[in-house]
Structure formats: C-alpha cells, structure tokens
Amino acid sequence: MAIPLTVVDxxxxxxxxxxxxxxxxxxxxxTQAENGEEALAAYRAGKADVMxxxxxxxxxxxxxxxxxxxxxxxxxxxVVISADIQPEAQERVKKLGAMAFIKKPVKTENIVAxxxxxxxx
Amino acid sequence: MSVQPYNxxxxxxxxxxxxxxxxxxGDSLARILDNxxxxxxxxxxxxxxxxxxxxxxxxxxxxxxxxAVRQAFYNSLRGEAIVIFTQSGADELAxxxxxxxxxxxxxxxxxxxxxxxxLVGAILNGISETLGxxxxxxxxxxxxxxxxxxxxxxxxxxxxxHALLVExxxxxxKHRFKSHLLMFMTEETIETLRGILDEFMxxx
Numbered sequence: 001m002a003i004p005l006t007v008v009d010x011x012x013x014x015x016x017x018x019x020x021x022x023x024x025x026x027x028x029x030x031t032q033a034e035n036g037e038e039a040l041a042a043y044r045a046g047k048a049d050v051m052x053x054x055x056x057x058x059x060x061x062x063x064x065x066x067x068x069x070x071x072x073x074x075x076x077x078x079v080v081i082s083a084d085i086q087p088e089a090q091e092r093v094k095k096l097g098a099m100a101f102i103k104k105p106v107k108t109e110n111i112v113a114x115x116x117x118x119x120x121x
Numbered sequence: 122m123s124v125q126p127y128n129x130x131x132x133x134x135x136x137x138x139x140x141x142x143x144x145x146x147g148d149s150l151a152r153i154l155d156n157x158x159x160x161x162x163x164x165x166x167x168x169x170x171x172x173x174x175x176x177x178x179x180x181x182x183x184x185x186x187x188x189a190v191r192q193a194f195y196n197s198l199r200g201e202a203i204v205i206f207t208q209s210g211a212d213e214l215a216x217x218x219x220x221x222x223x224x225x226x227x228x229x230x231x232x233x234x235x236x237x238x239x240l241v242g243a244i245l246n247g248i249s250e251t252l253g254x255x256x257x258x259x260x261x262x263x264x265x266x267x268x269x270x271x272x273x274x275x276x277x278x279x280x281x282x283h284a285l286l287v288e289x290x291x292x293x294x295k296h297r298f299k300s301h302l303l304m305f306m307t308e309e310t311i312e313t314l315r316g317i318l319d320e321f322m323x324x325x
Contacts, residue, residue, distance in 0.1 A: 010162070011133055011136060011137040011140070012130070012133050013130070013133050013134045013137050013321075013322060013325060014137045014140075016325045017137075017325050020325050056140065056160055056161070056162055057162070058162055082144065083140045083141040083142075083143065083144030083145075083160075084144045084147060084148075084160055085144050085145065085147075085148045086147060086148050086151045086157060086158065088151070088157045089157070103144075104140070104141050104144065105141060105251060
C-alpha cells in the first residue's frame, strides 16, 4: 500500500525538486503543503505518515510544526529538508523529534540513505 | 527601459535559490560568531531607484542608524550587494567576534568589511553553484557609518534607475546583532537572470 507522504515547503520549485528526487519505485501518495498549518492539516487528514519538512516558511515554520507534533504526541516520520545547514539547526530539529536532516538542494542519494537507514525502502 | 516583472514561477525559483545561498551564508556567519543565526524568508522586489529607500526602510525599520558595506559583482550577472548592519548590531560585532580590547574606528570598520565580505561571498557562491553560473566580485568598501538608512540609500548613491532587489537577513539569537543583505541587479541582468531561472526550472 502506498505510504502517505506530505512534502512541506513554501516554494513550489522546491517541492518539485524534492518530489523529483524521490527514489524511483518508492510507493508513496504525495500531498503538498505550503506552510506548517497546511502540513498539520494534512497530518490530521491521515496524509502524512512521512513528512518532508522545510524550516523557513511563512505562516508557520518547520520548528513550530515539530513543536506541535511533539506536544500533541503525534506520530509521523519527519525528515527536515532545509537550506539552513548550521550544525545547531540540525541538532535542534532532532531534539524536536525529526528523524533526519537533509540539506538543500536535495539529492536522491541523500533521501535513499535516510529511507534505507530506517527500513522505509 | 521598462522591464517585464518576473512571473510567479520565476520569482518562486529566485526566492528558493536565494534561500539556498542564504543558508550557506548563515552557516559561515554562525561559524565566525560562534552563535546560532536565525534566517529569514528571502524577499524579492522589482523597484525604481526612487522607491528604494522606502521599500528597504519597511524591511529593515528606521528606528536606528546603520552602517553599510557594498560590493559589486559581475560576469554572468551584474549588480551590487549591500550589507546593512543596524548600529546596535554593528556595535556588538566585536564582542561576538571575541575582541575584548578597546576598539578604534579602524578596527570597527575592518570588522564590518570582513563580515560583509563573508556574507556576500557566501551568498554569491551559493547562487552561482545552484544556477551553474560564474560570478566574480570586487573587494568590499564602506558605504556608510552611523547614518540614517534613507541617506544611505539615497538615489544619488546608486548608479541604476530600475533594479531587482533580493533581501535576506541574519540575526543572532539573544543578541542585538542583525544584518540585511540586499542584492541589486540592473535591467540587463534582470533579463539574463530570467533566462537562467527558466532553464533552472526546466530541470525539474
């Protein structure tokens, strides 16, 4: 059965870049969200067993999404995909419950490495 | 010469390229300041030179004086990058960089130039890597010290009539340090960049 995946980024081209970089043959049903609020709505609608999450976004940013997920003990596999490559940004999102961090521009091999590490493919 | 504004996709692509480049610049800044740097969502505007001061004042605020460093860039894209430091942030720079001695003006200026150059270099490298273009840039020069923002961005300070403005900003948590990086690209470059962005989007 296809895994519900939500790709969260305010930039349309960035969402496209992520979707293009998904490993071929990974069976997912993709939902796109433009900000954190839409991401949480997608989660609540059962569309985000896996979430690829940008950090810098208007309305609600990626850190706030992680805080919400943590506070409400929501269960989704979050991979942060961000241009903010500071080591501290990576530590912070992992403390907030993100499973992995991938830097932009995203490459298929980086996504594959994360998915393989956690047995998702 | 009038310039056709970028469409939504071109603006979106430029914003994402600026975002990737800003991430690299923010990381360089975080390393030298040994602090976490908070990044902004990049802002893109096409403006005439007489609108510039008002536009940037809305972005930066005008509660305090600023210091500014400028650098030209060239090759495939031509324009100018200006780094604006709010004065309280500029004053804090030495402390963040670990200087504990009495500072004279020459050292303060050198720090502004050094940090300005670091940010501009990182952002231009980020843009040229992402878009696969060549960019060179000049040495930084001090544009203003402890001056009102309107004065810094007065039309007679600038050599263009109409430009594309890209703004990103960097602030340091629990500190006053804040800087804004503005990139101006002139009319010819707006068209060149439009083509480069279209090609970039075709890849996805």
